[in-house]
Amino acid sequence: MHTSDDPLDAVLRPPPDETPEQAAVREAREAEARRVSAAIDADIKAERQARRKKRIVRLLLLGQSESGKSTTLRQFQRLYTPTAFREERILWRAVIQLNVVRSIRTILEALEPTNSYSPSSRAPSRPRTRRPSAASASMLALAASPTSPYPSTAHAGPSSPSYHGADPYDAGYDSAGGYASPGVDSDVESDPGGADFGGTSVPVFRNGVGDYGAGPSGALAYHHQLQQQAQAQSQSRFANAPPPIPNGFRSSSPPGANGFPGGSSNTITLDALKLALLPLRHVEALLIARLVPTAAGEEEPAYLPGSTLASTSTGEIFVRPGGRWKGAGRRRTRSPSPSPSPSSTNPSNSSSSSPGDADIQPTLHACFPAMHALWADPGVREVLRRRKVRVEEGPGFFLDDLERVTGPNYLPTDDDVLRARLKTVGVSEYTFEMEVSMGRETGTEWRIVDVGGSRTTWVPFFDDVDAIIFLAPIAGFDQVLAEDKTVNRLEDSVLLWKAVCSNKLLAGVDLVLFLNKCDILEKKLEGGVRLVRYVRSYADRENTFEAVSQYLRSKFSAIHREYSPNPRKFYAFLTSVTDTATTGGIIASVRDMVVRQHLKQSKLL
Numbered sequence: 001m002h003t004s005d006d007p008l009d010a011v012l013r014p015p016p017d018e019t020p021e022q023a024a025v026r027e028a029r030e031a032e033a034r035r036v037s038a039a040i041d042a043d044i045k046a047e048r049q050a051r052r053k054k055r056i057v058r059l060l061l062l063g064q065s066e067s068g069k070s071t072t073l074r075q076f077q078r079l080y081t082p083t084a085f086r087e088e089r090i091l092w093r094a095v096i097q098l099n100v101v102r103s104i105r106t107i108l109e110a111l112e113p114t115n116s117y118s119p120s121s122r123a124p125s126r127p128r129t130r131r132p133s134a135a136s137a138s139m140l141a142l143a144a145s146p147t148s149p150y151p152s153t154a155h156a157g158p159s160s161p162s163y164h165g166a167d168p169y170d171a172g173y174d175s176a177g178g179y180a181s182p183g184v185d186s187d188v189e190s191d192p193g194g195a196d197f198g199g200t201s202v203p204v205f206r207n208g209v210g211d212y213g214a215g216p217s218g219a220l221a222y223h224h225q226l227q228q229q230a231q232a233q234s235q236s237r238f239a240n241a242p243p244p245i246p247n248g249f250r251s252s253s254p255p256g257a258n259g260f261p262g263g264s265s266n267t268i269t270l271d272a273l274k275l276a277l278l279p280l281r282h283v284e285a286l287l288i289a290r291l292v293p294t295a296a297g298e299e300e301p302a303y304l305p306g307s308t309l310a311s312t313s314t315g316e317i318f319v320r321p322g323g324r325w326k327g328a329g330r331r332r333t334r335s336p337s338p339s340p341s342p343s344s345t346n347p348s349n350s351s352s353s354s355p356g357d358a359d360i361q362p363t364l365h366a367c368f369p370a371m372h373a374l375w376a377d378p379g380v381r382e383v384l385r386r387r388k389v390r391v392e393e394g395p396g397f398f399l400d401d402l403e404r405v406t407g408p409n410y411l412p413t414d415d416d417v418l419r420a421r422l423k424t425v426g427v428s429e430y431t432f433e434m435e436v437s438m439g440r441e442t443g444t445e446w447r448i449v450d451v452g453g454s455r456t457t458w459v460p461f462f463d464d465v466d467a468i469i470f471l472a473p474i475a476g477f478d479q480v481l482a483e484d485k486t487v488n489r490l491e492d493s494v495l496l497w498k499a500v501c502s503n504k505l506l507a508g509v510d511l512v513l514f515l516n517k518c519d520i521l522e523k524k525l526e527g528g529v530r531l532v533r534y535v536r537s538y539a540d541r542e543n544t545f546e547a548v549s550q551y552l553r554s555k556f557s558a559i560h561r562e563y564s565p566n567p568r569k570f571y572a573f574l575t576s577v578t579d580t581a582t583t584g585g586i587i588a589s590v591r592d593m594v595v596r597q598h599l600k601q602s603k604l605l
């Protein structure tokens, strides 16, 4: 007789009028259900044991976009499959070239008078919200959230320089080739903010996709004509290295003395530079076409819809899982590999593939003097400084290496590959054999999963992971997310970290925290940017790298303690994952820790 009030008990209770035959059928059915359930449990356990016996370690990389996940993955590749990593370096050349062109575009846009401050267009200097971004909220809910279009980014420089010209390169193009403006910082110092994690808009690096590359043939012909003119001009002016550098556009250089035509006026000088840089538009179009295959059977065009500040569609070039963009460069000589395996690449075939590719390096080389002049000019630097456009802190910054990377025989170095920027969309898995670990020949297979910045794809990968490396780019304390300009980057990292720490699926997974981009943080603090303006709780502590990094580390550590469902180990490192010297040791420590933990788990099973 059942006396319980439990509703579940009531549901499971056999019907009161059940006959002995019906009872027998029911009991047989229940026994079968129990048998199936036990078999499933046994299968799961056996699979897990087999995986551990085979020594497969699964490591997940998490963190907001631009936090350094793919760079960390590349560090693993560099350390544990160095031959394949070296072979792949050539494939990164196009990405680095595109990064260079985008940096120049960012500077030219920042020099535009149209970018001067206007109250209506000013980006919010300090987001009032403390909510997680739509993306970070959806990470837990697993809700599919479309990539938000980039909002218009206002340039908020306190004063407007006396430069002319509406188009960053030149006004000679139709508007279809225009660029969206990069995000530019508002006046940080004037608005310290009141919340712990306030923020301002900041330089945002995007690889824009204009439609000039696909324009009508007439426009293209005109383009080529201009390109030739500009190249001829640039080459004749800069025939002999070293290149002349305009002695500050705002200074009183004598007419023509700076190497540019009509150097008597600042405006003319900048216009001459723009003309010399005009061919970069063509280079950019070629590079995008190369990195983003659109031929039938290839992946879809890989660009994100972007802001319409200049009435154009722009976005950031991104890489899809599977490494097929690497195949794009060599697809005419070799069919792309379906696998992302580094060993599948063939660098010798990759350096020349489409007719336009042959133009890229010579054009960049020809534009070097003008690019160098632009970047080295004290007047330009001053405008960038005042407008808080910090290209040198942005991803994919190569302007200090212009001569090398635009050289005719340029081949990327390890460091270049680590510093290149190519956004990841979707999930990519990198598998390799750990040759030696914990002093024994183990042949451990590692599977490192880079989930990309889109958090909607994260949760399915939480199952069965051995360890997580979470990247929090702490240098972003004064920046906002590229995809949501109302959210401060540090605040977003903190919220994501809380979500990861408190996630029940991950309760048994050891967490490794990389407080990343410490090199940028150090420079930023040395440059006088004060943490307390963005993190109120920092109060009157010293604004030094040591004090700030320790403070942030203790904050992340406290969140881990407070939010973890169960007590567990936690490892935190201050990292600059682009730095090969320091990151090698850190990755070795993580590897040892993960392997130790993995062995322990295997014994428990």
Ligand SMILES: Nc1nc2c(ncn2[C@@H]2O[C@H](COP(=O)(O)OP(=O)(O)OP(=O)(O)O)[C@@H](O)[C@H]2O)c(=O)[nH]1
Pocket: 063, 064, 065, 066, 067, 068, 069, 070, 071, 072, 394, 395, 396, 397, 418, 419, 420, 421, 422, 423, 424, 425, 452, 453, 454, 516, 517, 518, 519, 520, 575, 576, 577, 578, 579
């Ligand atoms: N200076 C410096 N740059 C870094 C550091 N870590 C990453 N970067 C650069 O920041 C940019 C973004 O890094 P990625 O590894 O592409 O970031 P991600 O997390 O994979 O970003 P998504 O693919 O958008 O999710 C790259 O250009 C890196 O070279 C760092 O510690 N210091």
Ligand SMILES: [Mg+2]
Pocket: 069, 070, 071, 422, 423, 424, 450, 452, 453
């Ligand atoms: Mg990535």
